[in-house]
Structures are given as structure tokens and as C-alpha cells.
Amino acid sequence: MLEFRKEYFADERDENLNEIGKPTQRQDMVGHVTGTTTYFDDHKLAGLLHLKVLRSPHHHARIRGIDTGAAERAPGVRRVIRGADVPRNLNTLLSLLNFGKDDEPTLAVDKVRYKGEPVVAVVAHSEREAFEALAQIRVDYEPLPAVFDVEEALKAGAPVVNETYPKNSFEYHGRYDHQKLRFGDVERAFAEADHGLEERYQMSPIEHAPTETNGCVAAPETNGRYVVYTCAQGLFFSLDTCAKILDVPSNKLHFVGGTVGGGFGGKVDSLTEPLAILGAMLTGRPVRYVLGREEEMQFGSPRGAERIYVKDAVMRDGRITARKVTSYFDSGAYTRLSSYAVIKCAAHIPGPYTIPNVHADVYCVYTNRVPATAMRGFGVTAVDFAIECQMDKLAHLVGIDPMEFRILNAYRDGDMKAHRREAKNTALIECVQVAAEKAKWPIREEFRRMSSRAGGGGARAAVPHTPGTPAGGARPPAPQRTTYDRPPQPAQAPIFEPQKPSPSPPSPRQPTPAPATTQHGAARFSSVFGTRRR
């Protein structure tokens, strides 16, 4: 059951549109119900070869030797691929945004850092022959102590998971092992609070479990190009990642995809594309590399676990006066995208509430498990769980209805957020009011009358004194509005522009000098942190 509550924010909308707001049928629906929607594995290619990988049976081990002799001679085998065959066998996904150091091989060479890490790939005529060849590969491992707990991993003397980051934590701004968020003075607020509450929350990893597993088919095209049928969630993200790893110009690769059997974040990592293309390059034949379901479940990157400590100060009248968060992202053995989730998490704290004193330290930690990646709600789902459980406990502590407690502390238009930007276009209060009404959960009249559009700003717009930060505690807030903050556009205003060149994108707030040298052939999309490598 779904209803639209058009009475809310009606003055901000124009309902006189032709196509927008209509329940138009999906463009892809006929294809879906007739089974004719074409996914990456639905292309028929003559002479198709199959690629399978040998994975580490150890969580952490040194590789003393690899013997692929018997596998190379096995029936049906066209090519055995080892780390040395990969042109650039070290990468980090966000190097395309110049964020982080290359830390992950396509095929492990000296060491395996998680159970399931790919070590050798075999390309054979049939899947059965590939499996048979894999069974004939001998790898001499020297098992090493492993670490699985994020807080254990940060202790002195913990096994070093990933030598690129010898402290088992991602490096931020060239100097910190975590991302900081500082806003106001939490310690003073704790000292002055009526109540304090500190709790620990833990989210286990989560598997994306799309019904279509990760995979691709790569095939030689004409002119030395390779076509790749893929389920990548970012077509160019994967293309440029492959161009870098394979050290080829990006226009040698032609990616075809865009129709994916579920992703949820699990198809961002280019888990199969680089090896499949390399297989096609080395054999001159189409190569299919599709993860089996057990591989997908056990070795496809999951949403990483998070451990979160939340400490709050609350007054008897229900005002939350401080929130302090320490959070650990379990990145697994390599960075992939967890470094970015940390930033997103830091920005999200303290949740959709106006709290005058906020303090957070967020860590990206390496452990000997399957590297984590993005998933629906990346960087936010777990911290929302922690914050909202905490909110329930605080409401209970001060004896206020949890709905009213949310409304009381909700952020409103014009309030200053902890990451020092003004809250705009907020609607938390209205959501609480409507949910309460639907659930027949009584809230008092004064709370039913409150609005996200009133009562914010003013004193709530100030950046408070923040100890330990540059003099005065606060820089003046940076410009609030980007070039894209257009006023609401009445749609019947004629959507017409005479032909002219597209408006050039506004320049970033801080101009980004072109990097002096790129370290790989692929174009770098943008540079989140300028040219400084962190």
C-alpha cells in the first residue's frame, strides 16, 4: 500500500507536467517478462573459452612457490595466467580519483591476504577442463598469523595485513589513521549533561546476493580492440580500471553492458573483467569468466562490517547536547572503496539532528578477510542503525516518546550541520509526523504542528567554538550553495534554450591543477583530493 501525501510541500511543487509523476511502464519490462532482456551472459560467441581461478585456502600466507607445469600440459588448457602475466599487477579502485595507494594485485604473487584471494587463472576449452587443470597446480604456502578483529588489527604487534598500509589502517591527509569530524566541545557538554550514554554497535558483513553473479565475457574485436560484455555497475569505471591494469589505451576496450541482474553495490569492483580481457589477449579467443554462486557468496566482496561506539549527552528536557562517535570499517585485506565510505560516514554524523557538539573519528581498518566494497546505503546503513538505536535508548532514558524525541532534536532548514554546511530542503519532522499518524502512534499536538521549515537557523546556524581547531574554533563556513543549487523550477516555464554550446561546468571551488604525470594510461576521472596522494 502506497499513498502520496501531496499536501506536504505542495507550494514547492508544480504538478502540471506531462510525463513526470506518471506511473509509466518501465522501458525494460516487456523484455523482462518475455525473457528477452539481454544480460552479459546472453551473448553467443563462437569458440568461447572458460576462465577459472585458483584461490587461496589460507587467510594469510606467504607464497613460496607456484608450480603450474602440469596444469599447462593438462587437456583443453589454452593458457595459465600468473601474476607476472598481468601488466600492472597492483591497483586500487579509487586511483581513478587519485585517492589512495595501489595496494591490490589481480593475482597474488608474494603473499595471500585473505582466504579466497585469486592466485592463478586457467583458460580452457570447457569449465570441466579448467577445474581439472586448477587441481594440478601446486602452491607452496607458508601460513602466517591472521587478524580478524578491527580493534585487534590496530594494536601494536598485530600481523601486518597489507604492507602498503603497515599500520593496518588507511592513511588520511598524509598524517592521520582516521578521518576526523570536530564541531563544538563535546567534553564540556558531557561534563554539563544531565545524562550520558555510551554504547557499542556491530554490523556483520552483508552479501549483495544479486541473482546474477559477477561475470563477463571478453572477446577480440577488430583493430586490436576487445569487446567486453559485462555486468559492471560503472561502465567507464570498469573500463578505465581494466585499461590501467592491462596497460592499454582506453580506446582499445569496448564495454557493452548497462543491463544488470541486480547489483546493490557488488558489481563495482571489476572482479572479473581484467582477467577475462587478459585471457582474450593471450589466447585470441573469447573468454568467459563468471563467478559460481559459492565463489560469489564467499569471495565476492561484501558490504564490510562496521563497529561503532556512540557516546551521547542528553538533558532532562530531551535536548541532545553532544554526540561522540568512534567507528571502524572492516575493509578486509585491501582498500577497494572502504576509504571513501569512511568520509561518507563522517559526513553523516550525527544523523539528521541538530546537536551543538559533535566529535567523530572514523577508521578504515585492514583485516585478513575478503575485501569489502560498496553496498546500498554505503557508509550510512550501519551508522544509522547505531544512531537510531541510540536515539531510542536516549528517549527511554529521559522518558520522552521516541517520535517526539526525534522531532525535538530534528534538523531544520537553516541549521548548521556538523560538517559545517547549512541544512536545506529538510523533511525529517514531516516524515515522523506522517509515520506516527499512519501507525496510529499518538504524539502531542505541539509536535504535530512543528515544521522543518520553521524554527531553524538563527543561533542554530552558528559554528560553535571547537577546541583544538584553528583560532576561534571555526573557519567561516564555506559558500553554501553550489552552481547547481537552482531555485525550484516551475516546469511550465518554457523549457527552451536556443542552440548554443553546453554551458561549461562551473569550475570547482578550488581549482585542481592537472596532475604532472599520470601513473597509468587510463584517464583519471577527477581528483577528490587534488593531486595529493594520500
Added chain:
Amino acid sequence: MPIAVKTCSSLGEAAAALSTDRGARFLAGGTLVMRAVNEGDLAVSTIVRATDSAFSEIRSAGARIAIGAGATMAQILAHRELDFLHPVARLIGGPAVRSAATVGGNLFAPSPYGDFAAALLALDATVSLQGGYGAREAPLEECLASRERSGGLVASVSLNRPASPGAFRFRKVSRVRPKGISVLSIAAHLPLSGGRATGARVAYGAMAPTPIRAKAVERALEGRTLDTAGIASALAVAAEGTNPATDAIASAWYRREVLAVHLRRLLLNEPER
């Protein structure tokens, strides 16, 4: 080596093929063998099939019922005289699994699978084992205990109809509805004499490496009424002889912890969650 497929017209021929080839596996419903083949299990080099129609026949004569090991869960569900087994068969997989999964295959399904086998245990089933040179009968319990090393082929299972329609009870506890695999399952045959249990049979699925009889419970129920007081001593020994696994579905601790709760609910006919 490509996989060889041997299609045999008789079970004897199939049993002979199995006994001479270490890489041979008997294909019934496919839920175990085809999965292994798909996943590159190199231990399977030959698939042996039987086309003998008797292999999937269900025959009832009086109180005794013989079910061909190749009978599927769907066949069980379609057979009116096996209505007491319908609640069991209906909880095996989804409909597509039930049109393939066989009674014989369920005897070899690793824990936590094997709920149908647990039901058969509670019904004192015997199995007919086909070897290369002939057939023999054995109690199901014995067959399960030696299933990892037995070379024979199960041809059929035989069981008696429950003493009365309400005497056979079955519960399967799973996390997912309608198709979840077992946290545990409990089957019980509870004949009553003068309102008291006599010759009770209780079996568990997923409480040990194979489905097992709960003999301490059976003994404790003897001569008791099926009410709170009457079953108390049975509940106290519910976990005796169990050796459950910790797996993705539940821990050994949890399985042991809730076993007596579910046993009580079964014995008292309390509603499930």
C-alpha cells in the same frame, strides 16, 4: 576427463557399475550429484542412472508401504495413502526441488538436510539395499549410520502406516518461509494405549551428522500421558545423544537450546510460531 554417463535399465546393473568405479555416483534427483558436477567436483567422473520404473514406484499392501528410492517428494505429495507424509514432503525445498528430490537421495543429504529421513526413522522404516549381486533389507538407522562408506544402492524404503492419523507428528524449524533448511526437525510416532504412549519413536534431523533416533526421549515417554507432567522427563533428556553442528543457519548451542522447546510443542500439539 569428460564425465561419463551410464544409463542402466536395472538397479542391479547400476549397483554393479557403482561398485566397480570409485568416481561413479548414482544420480537420482540431481540436488546433490548435479550440483557437485556443476561446481567442478572432480571426485565425480561417472554418473550412473537407472531407468527401471520400479525404482520410483510406491506400493502399499495393508499397513506396509514400500516407496521406491527414486520416488520424488512430488510423488509422495500426489499419493493419497501417504497423506501422513505430506507435511514432511511439503517442507522439502520449493516445488521445483520437490519434483526432483527423491526419497533415496534424502537419506544421503548431509546435515542440516535429511528431514524426510528423520520422518522415516520415526516410522521404523527399513531399506532395501541393492548390491551388485543381490538385495538385502536393513533398518534405516543402520543404513544412515554407515552411509558414508556403504557401497550399496538403496532400492526402496518400507514402513508401516502410523497407528492412527494423529499418531505421527512432524516439525521442521527453519529461518526462512516457506523454503528454509533446517535449524532442526523432529518427527515422532506416538501410538497411544489407554491414553499413554507406548512404543514411541522420536527422531531428529540436523541434531547430529545424520538424522538420529532420540532413544532417551522414547524411553522416557513409555507409558506416559502426553501432557505437561507426562512429558517432563522426556524433555529433560531431549538433547541426549545429540551432536549438532554449528553452521550458517544456527550454532550447536542454539540447536541444543531450543530442541526441548520444539519437542514440547510437538508433544503437546502446541501451535508453531
Added chain:
Amino acid sequence: MAKHRGRGMAAINYPIGMNLGGDPSQALVHSNPSGKFTVALSSIDLGQGMKSVTRQICAETLGVPVEDVYVDTADSDTGPHCMGSFASRGTHRVGNAVMAAAREARGVMMEAAAEELEVNASDLETDGRGNIHVKGAPHRSIAVKDVAIAAQFKQGKTISGRGIFLVPLSEVDPETGEMSPATCYAHACLVAEIEVDDETGEVAMVRMDSAYELGRALNPKLVEQQLVGGAWMGVSHALYETPEPYYPDPSHGPRDFNEYVMPGPGDICPHDIAVLERPAPDGPFGGKGPGEMCANPVLPAVANAIFNAIGVRINDLPITPEKVLRALKAQGGARPQARR
């Protein structure tokens, strides 16, 4: 044995688009000689409806019927650059890029129509049914098809447009965390009602009531798909799924869909949803993006409902029967809280 019902709630917001910017998407729109339009993207439809929502955005902007637009997301040779489908960026970022491209194409289309009708382009408007006419004079009209033919074969114009939407880079202050992480936010509040079996620790969903604010709902059916499916995933995250059931011990990971537990069709509960629309000033027709945030309020709402039902707090996800049972035993049994 006792079953205890409880209700809990949670409220959340969610940032739209890739954190920190540096987040571009491009689109190309062009007409064939019959006035039918193609949108070329390299963006990904992974079920969320990328093709469908950008098709509506393009049709609305051009002023033509939606059937006259087709979106192709397939190919890196023909679709211009897009970062990809993640971070709830699709509708907002790609939608804006398509709008910009469609606006440019519309500009050419209107000039071509103006030339045919011998009026100023600024005096023309589209009727949304495939025609362009003089404002206030609907009889002075020309079909988009005829405009396309004239542009192609007579005037030598390409009815096409390019669009890019870029959220520029924002730095993060190392000391304070000052940053511009997102351009707009979606919101939600959800009430979960559950039932706990205090002997087994099993938690069953009873019902959910929710309110989601997600900017303008560009297609209400696509919104419904996200909210219904997303809330199901939220229940799954709350009570069922993980590849490491005994985290941080990595053993006993599931290998298939029997072992990876997620709610089946027999586990779902009624869910009543209200949708609020506060248009995003920078969104395409005010759209934000409901795809990710829809799952998030369910997790804490369920945890809070369990407290309401039996008085135990479970701080570890997923909230399995085992965790509930252990907590109940530690507490010495259920302590139901005041009914809500």
C-alpha cells in the same frame, strides 16, 4: 511459552550522490529523421529503472510523448561518460545530464520549427503529444516528425543535445571534517511491529508503516518498487543475512541461497507507505533518489521494536534468534515494555 509484540521506530536522512563531488555524468540526445529520440548513456540499469526514469525526464524536457524516446545504456562506444550506478546518484546526476542534453536538443527542434512556421522560436510551445504550435494559436502547428524531416533534409540541422552534470570537487578538512558531502538529502521514518517468541528468540515481522520523503517522485511506480523492495532488504539486514554468521570469526560462511538466509515470500508483512515530496532545488524536476535510503530505517526500527516487546537491546546485526535468546537468558526472561 509466550509471544510478545512490540513496536519501534526510527528516522533517517540520506545523502544523494557521490560524497565529495567530482561526480560527473553525461548524456547525448538525438532525433532520428522521424522525430523519434534516442538518449545515449553509459549509465547502468541494474533494476532500479535508470532507462525508464531518464526516458521520462527526456520526454518531459523535450515536450514529446514518452513513447517517442528510447534510452540506450549499453555501450561505451556510443554512451558518454558516467561514473556509474551507485550512491543514489542515478536519478539525480544522470537525470540532470539528460535534462541538459534534452534542453539543448529542444532548442534546435524549436528553431527548426520556427523556421518552418516562419515565427520566432520563443513564440512556440510543445503540446506533449508530438506537436509544436504557436502559443495561443494551436492551429498554427507542426508535427515534431515534420520538424525532424525539415531539419534533416531541408535545413541541415541536427536535432541533438549534449548534457553534463558535475558536482564539483569538495575537499575535506583534515582537522574538522568540514566538507560538502552531498547536494541534497532524502528522509524517512518507519514504524516496525514485530512478535518475539521468548522461548526460541525468533522474531517475526507483523507490519510496517512508513513515510518517505524523496524529492519529487518522478515515477510513482518506480518509487514504490524501491520502497517495497528496499524495506524487505532492510528486514533481511535486520534479522537474517550475513556471510559471516559468527563475525569476527570468519568460519561457517554460507555457500548458497539455502545457507544465506533472507526472508522468503512467507516471511513478509504488510507495509503501508506514505510518500512526501519536497523537491530538491538541484534535482531533475526536483527528484532525489530513493534507492538506498529505503532499507536503512528498518534495521533500527526492528531493533527498537524488539526492546519494546521483550526489554532486551540487541546491538549486533543481524539480530538472529540466537542473539535474542542469549540476551533473554542473560536478562532472566522477557520484560515487555509499555505497549505502543
Added chain:
Amino acid sequence: MSKTPVQFRHNGVDVAVFVDGGANLLTAIREGVGDTAPKFGCGQGTCGVCTVLIDGEPHLSCITLAEAVAGRSVETADGLKNGPDLHPLQRAFMEHFAAQCGFCTPGMLMAAKALLDKNPAPSRAEVVEAIGGNICRCTGYEPIINAVLAAASAGPGRQRA
């Protein structure tokens, strides 16, 4: 590698394909016949995206030995529509927006068809049971259940729980 010929009826048409030893029916249909409507989701018999009907009964084609369908009749989602006319289940799935990524849809439709062919007026519980072996990660199942109920012909079964 030696191949084995298998003949069967595919959506009403006799076909013959050559398969490897131990090949499953899904591979025979996708690669041999060229019908890519049934999908590979697990190869384990646990997800249902490869569901087809064999002699009218639902089966998981990934765990069905290809040779075992010799002489039998196999139906896939590709054969659901009658010329240009969509099957009532297909129309109902469209009307109820019962697909997002679409990957589970061909298998889901066949599981539903197996039900409706035998029980044209199922209860909600019967629909839940019928699709219980099919995983959908996108929709939350509710629209699928509603679509199957809508596709079922009207009857007293619709009113049952």
C-alpha cells in the same frame, strides 16, 4: 571431447542438441537451443532463476541432467507468449511492476505457471508456496505474489486466505 545427442520438445518444437557428458539442461537450453530466457543463478538448485517445466512440472534446469529430458517436453519463459499475445502471467507481472532487474523473472513466471496450470484460483498461501523456491533480491516478493493472484482466473480460491 565426445558429445551426446539429446532430442526433446522445446516450447512445442522438436529440437536436437549435442551436450558434453554430465551437462545440465540449462546449458543445453541456453547454448544448444539458443534460448537464453532461463538464467544461471547458482548451479546449485537453490535460487530458481533456471526454472523450466518438464512435462508440465517445475524443475530446476541447472540440476537436471540434459540427457534425462530425452523425449520429454520442456517449456521455458521464451515460450509463454502466444505469437504477439502475452500470457496472462506476463501481463500481470507488467501491470504489477513485479520485476526490477528482471533476472529472476523468467524462472518466477515458470514457477507461477506450474501453479496456475493445476490450480487456476490459488490462495495467497498457495502462491507463496509455489514461488517459495525462487529468489528475488529486488522486489520484496509482494508485487510478484499480487501479480500471480491477479493472473489467476477469478474464483472462490481468490477469496481464501
